[in-house]
Amino acid sequence: MKRFFKILLILPLIMFSPVILKAINQDLKLKILELLPCARETGGWYPEGEAEVAAGNDLFLLIDGGAAIYQEYGFKQTVHQTYHDQNGKSINLEIYEMNSPESAYGIYTFKRSEEGKPVNLGQEGWLESYYLNFWKGNFLVTIIGLDTDSITFDGIKNIARAVDSKLELTSEKPHIISCLPAENLRVNGIIYLKGNLALFNQYIFDSRDIFGLKEGVMGKYPDHSLFLFQYTEQNEANKWYEFARSNLKTSTRFTHFRDHDTQFKINDPQNDKIYIRHYHNWILIALGNPDMNGNQILNELERRILP
Amino acid sequence: MRSKEINRREFIRKSTAIGVGSVLGTRLVPDLMLSNEGVDLAVVKGTNYVDSTKKAVEILGGIEKFIPRNSKVALLPNPQSNNPGTYTKPEIVRAAIQMCKQAGAKEIACLGWLTERFWINTGIKKVVDSEGINLVLADHTDESQFTLIPVPKGIILKEARIMKRFYEYDMLINMNILKEHSGNNLSGALKNLMGLNSPVSNQTFHKRDWTMIREDVGYLDQCIADLNTVIHPTLCIIDATEFIITHGPDGPGKLMKPQKVIAGTDPLAIDTYCSTLLGYDSEDIMVLKKASEHGIGEMHLNRIIIIEVEI
Numbered sequence: 001m002k003r004f005f006k007i008l009l010i011l012p013l014i015m016f017s018p019v020i021l022k023a024i025n026q027d028l029k030l031k032i033l034e035l036l037p038c039a040r041e042t043g044g045w046y047p048e049g050e051a052e053v054a055a056g057n058d059l060f061l062l063i064d065g066g067a068a069i070y071q072e073y074g075f076k077q078t079v080h081q082t083y084h085d086q087n088g089k090s091i092n093l094e095i096y097e098m099n100s101p102e103s104a105y106g107i108y109t110f111k112r113s114e115e116g117k118p119v120n121l122g123q124e125g126w127l128e129s130y131y132l133n134f135w136k137g138n139f140l141v142t143i144i145g146l147d148t149d150s151i152t153f154d155g156i157k158n159i160a161r162a163v164d165s166k167l168e169l170t171s172e173k174p175h176i177i178s179c180l181p182a183e184n185l186r187v188n189g190i191i192y193l194k195g196n197l198a199l200f201n202q203y204i205f206d207s208r209d210i211f212g213l214k215e216g217v218m219g220k221y222p223d224h225s226l227f228l229f230q231y232t233e234q235n236e237a238n239k240w241y242e243f244a245r246s247n248l249k250t251s252t253r254f255t256h257f258r259d260h261d262t263q264f265k266i267n268d269p270q271n272d273k274i275y276i277r278h279y280h281n282w283i284l285i286a287l288g289n290p291d292m293n294g295n296q297i298l299n300e301l302e303r304r305i306l307p
Numbered sequence: 308m309r310s311k312e313i314n315r316r317e318f319i320r321k322s323t324a325i326g327v328g329s330v331l332g333t334r335l336v337p338d339l340m341l342s343n344e345g346v347d348l349a350v351v352k353g354t355n356y357v358d359s360t361k362k363a364v365e366i367l368g369g370i371e372k373f374i375p376r377n378s379k380v381a382l383l384p385n386p387q388s389n390n391p392g393t394y395t396k397p398e399i400v401r402a403a404i405q406m407c408k409q410a411g412a413k414e415i416a417c418l419g420w421l422t423e424r425f426w427i428n429t430g431i432k433k434v435v436d437s438e439g440i441n442l443v444l445a446d447h448t449d450e451s452q453f454t455l456i457p458v459p460k461g462i463i464l465k466e467a468r469i470m471k472r473f474y475e476y477d478m479l480i481n482m483n484i485l486k487e488h489s490g491n492n493l494s495g496a497l498k499n500l501m502g503l504n505s506p507v508s509n510q511t512f513h514k515r516d517w518t519m520i521r522e523d524v525g526y527l528d529q530c531i532a533d534l535n536t537v538i539h540p541t542l543c544i545i546d547a548t549e550f551i552i553t554h555g556p557d558g559p560g561k562l563m564k565p566q567k568v569i570a571g572t573d574p575l576a577i578d579t580y581c582s583t584l585l586g587y588d589s590e591d592i593m594v595l596k597k598a599s600e601h602g603i604g605e606m607h608l609n610r611i612i613i614i615e616v617e618i
Contacts, residue, residue: 049424060510061447064387065490065501065527066557068513082428092390111554113561130391131559144390144559200524201489207524207593269588 029053032079035095035139037162045083045091045155052080069110070096072195074103076138083159089152093159094142101137101171106192108135110201111142114188119157121164123171126188132156137169179228179305180219189220199227203287210247211283212240224288224297228305231281241278248276265294280306347605348571348580350615356548356568358618360402363544363570366614373542373572374478376411381418381443381476383502383540385483389428390558392551395484397430399546399568403480404438416441418473419502420452445470445505453505456537460601463526464512464533468505481540481574485547485581487555491527493592494556495581496543496574497603498531503538525593532597535574543577545569552585575604576611583608 032053039046052062055077059067062080070078076097083091098104105123111133112126119127122141125134130153131144143160145152174192193199193216196209202218203225205211216229231237245264249257254266254274263277268287275286275294279302286294286301349366351359364370374380382403384395400417407415417426417435426432426442435442445452453468473479483499490513491498501509512530547567551560565584571577575598579589589595589606599606 057510060513061506063557064506064509065488065494065513066555069489113553115561128559129562142559146389146391197489197524204591207528 028055028077032077032095032097035163035166036079036081036093037159037166041162041165042083042155043158045085045159048082048084048090054078054080069197069201070098070107072197073107073110074099074194083155085151085155087151089149089155090146091152091155091159092144092146093163094144095163096140096142098138098140101169102174102192103194104135104138104140105173106194106198108133108140109191110198111140112188116188118187119160121160122167123173125160127157130156132160134160134164136164136167137171139167139169141167174215174217176215176217176228176230179301180217180226181300181304184221186220186222189218189225191218193217193229203227204253205244206247206251206253208247210240210244212236212243224286224292224294226297226301227283227285227287228301229283229285231283234281237281237283238278241276241283244276244283263295263298345612346614347573347576347611348569348613350547350567350569350580350613351618352565352567352616353618354566355618356396356398356546356566357402357405359548359566359568360399360544360570361406362616362618363568364406364542366616367542367570367572370406370410373480374407374410374412377413378410378477379414379416379475380407380412380478380480381416381473382407382480383418383482383499384431385499385502386419386421386425386429386431388425388557389430390551392549392560392562393484393486393556393558394429395431395482395546396548397434399544399548400431400482401434401438403482403544404434404440407480408438412478414441414476416443416476418443418445418470418476420445420447420470420506421502422447443470443472445472447506450505450507453508458533458537460536461533462529464508464530466508467534467537468508469538470503470505473503478541479538481543483543483545484550485545485569485584486550486558487552487560487585489555491524491531491592491594492587493578493582493585493594495578495594496540496545497535497578497594497598500534500538500540501531504534525597528594528597531594532601532603535598535603536601540574541572543569543571543574545571545577545581547581547584573604573611575599575606579606579608580611580613 054062076099078096081093116126116128119125122134122136130148133142141163143156145156196213211229219226248254256267258265266274277284277298284298284301286297349363351363353359384400386394454471456467456469458464481496481499483496486494488494512527547569549564551558552563554560582589582592595606605611
């Protein structure tokens with residue numbers, strides 16, 4: 001028995017010793033470096049200079065304040081590598097390993113723009129005017145052309161395909177995505193949210209986290225947007241609903257506050273209407289033009305969430 | 308920076324100058340109509356960024372107004388990323404260097420703590436070398452290269468950790484690129500001073516606790532405003548030529564190309580104007596309010612005198 005307890009005491013010291021941790025980190029670093037394609041795999045694009053790897057908080061040193069949103073979604077490590085061709089054109093490759101497939105999917109939806117078009121890469125990919133993003137398993141891959149030449153554009157896709165072929169893990173999208181009504185939902189209008197910073201970048205309710213947001217989704221439709229925030233239990237949802245309600249009621253940004261049981265309504269500076277409703281362990285929000293029938297939209301949403 | 312109430316006659320005179328200058332180009336507008344008296348911001352639109360930069364400073368009164376002969380000048384461009392629209396254009400840095408030489412500066416240097424790789428990748432190092440000036444970099448892993456500076460007016464930031472070598476210079480020209488920032492919507496002149504502050508300190512602007520952060524965005528903005536109470540640029544030259552309006556600060560993101568260079572001495576007035584280029588109402592940008600509360604400058608657009616020309 002004594003021996004057992006001795007082992008219990010010693011084991012954490014061994015596991016978390018600097019030497020062991022360094023070895024684990026080195027192993028993780030090597031694994032992400034293995035995802036970098038070589039020139040043979042990219043159709044003539046060569047790695048230029050050393051790859052930069054950053055894990056945890058070191059991401060701030062690599063991309064400065066841009067790190068905050070990755071940390072919110074759940075970041076593990078990244079590798080950045082520049083590629084060039086024989087004519088001196090350059091492409092930047094960034095591979096982000098996140099903590100989970102949900103985190104990777106989330107940051108992918110965050111980075112995807114309102115323009116561009118889908119591209120057949122990873123589990124989902126989006127091609128913009130000079131860059132692309134795709135998501136696969138725990139990974140987000142971003143590839144940027146430093147000019148808009150067609151050769152560079154082809155290079156972006158070649159490098160993307162090469163990285164895609166090295167990523168094996170696949171997974172499902174977060175379940176909350178399926179709660180959004182599919183009719184008229186824009187393909188690139190889904191943003192999975194894991195915190196207030198992501199929400200703040202979509203719509204400014206408040207600079208503070210008045211919803212206590214941990215998991216949510218935004219869906220964009222032609223004439224309105226929906227926000228669904230999910231909580232672990234009803235009491236928690238109610239607590240944050242009341243907190244948001246009291247803040248938005250007194251906010252100078254919003255007007256025409258109207259209260260009704262488990263729902264309130266406000267107008268924003270553009271005179272768009274916002275309906276905010278507490279429903280079981282959810283907060284549901286419909287935001288749209290003055291003609292929007294927010295009650296009907298949220299009623300239908302309730303039926304989808306808890307049929 | 309003083310703000311100035313313009314009387315109706317002067318408003319008409321300056322409005323006419325702006326209108327004519329914008330349409331016909333400055334060659335057809337007599338210089339006396341572009342008087343620098345009381346001008347807060349000079350905005351020059353054009354495809355030659357060197358010329359635009361020099362014209363913007365000329366409108367403010369010329370470089371000699373800001374850089375005394377034999378002074379030592381620190382330049383603070385932003386080389387954060389080489390993704391399109393995320394870094395200060397090398398041509399604008401070149402123009403600033405050339406103007407400082409023209410003013411008779413004894414020493415000119417670009418300062419920062421990002422490693423040399425960033426400066427090389429953005430092309431700024433090439434300009435530094437070709438113009439024969441210094442690149443003064445602090446090793447961000449060595450805190451002894453940063454000095455602790457109290458921030459007496461700081462509401463959140465009580466002390467900054469500024470590059471020691473910054474204090475060897477007499478003048479600072481702040482040279483950010485305007486861009487969107489996912490942390491607080493706007494990366495402008497106010498935020499660019501983080502380029503002199505140690506990353507160990509900067510990181511605390513963004514992160515207090517990754518659980519239940521309620522003040523995140525406001526926290527960052529307050530720290531930026533606090534930092535601006537202890538560093539005061541002599542002149543700001545802003546790259547608003549081509550920049551990202553989404554997914555900043557390092558991109559990639561949607562590019563906007565107004566081809567403008569902006570010069571001024573009030574970083575708050577500059578950021579107030581720049582927020583409109585990003586499509587924001589200045590009231591929505593918290594860092595502007597926080598800076599205004601510190602008395603750093605002017606955040607009401609109707610009180611800022613702007614001369615805008617196209618060349």
